[in-house]
Amino acid sequence: MDNKNTKLWSVVSYITWIGWLASFFLHDKRDNMVNHHLNQALVINLVSTVGGILNRFGGLLGLVGSVVSLGGMVLLVIGIVRALQLSDKPIPVVGDIHIIG
Numbered sequence: 001m002d003n004k005n006t007k008l009w010s011v012v013s014y015i016t017w018i019g020w021l022a023s024f025f026l027h028d029k030r031d032n033m034v035n036h037h038l039n040q041a042l043v044i045n046l047v048s049t050v051g052g053i054l055n056r057f058g059g060l061l062g063l064v065g066s067v068v069s070l071g072g073m074v075l076l077v078i079g080i081v082r083a084l085q086l087s088d089k090p091i092p093v094v095g096d097i098h099i100i101g
Contacts, residue, residue, distance in 0.1 A: 009037075013038045051071075075091055
């Protein structure tokens with residue numbers, strides 16, 4: 001597999017839901033590195049979405065939602081850095097959750 005394409009689709013998977021969908025449908029399905037980052041990005045995006053929903057409630061739930069969303073942003077940055085390094089090391093907290101692949 002071409003390292004440039006692997007790196008490209010791995011990074012794109014972390015960039016919003018649209019990036020995740022583009023990477024999911026356009027990458028080489030046999031590329032385990034991209035599949036790894038797709039899974040990690042999916043989990044982070046889901047966690048961030050839940051944080052955003054909680055944030056809408058305000059009060060204590062809003063505070064929890066803000067913390068979860070901020071944590072999701074930190075995890076996204078970690079994921080992008082690891083994708084650029086072509087690392088398959090799991091991301092802290094959510095790295096061992098497997099939804100796809």
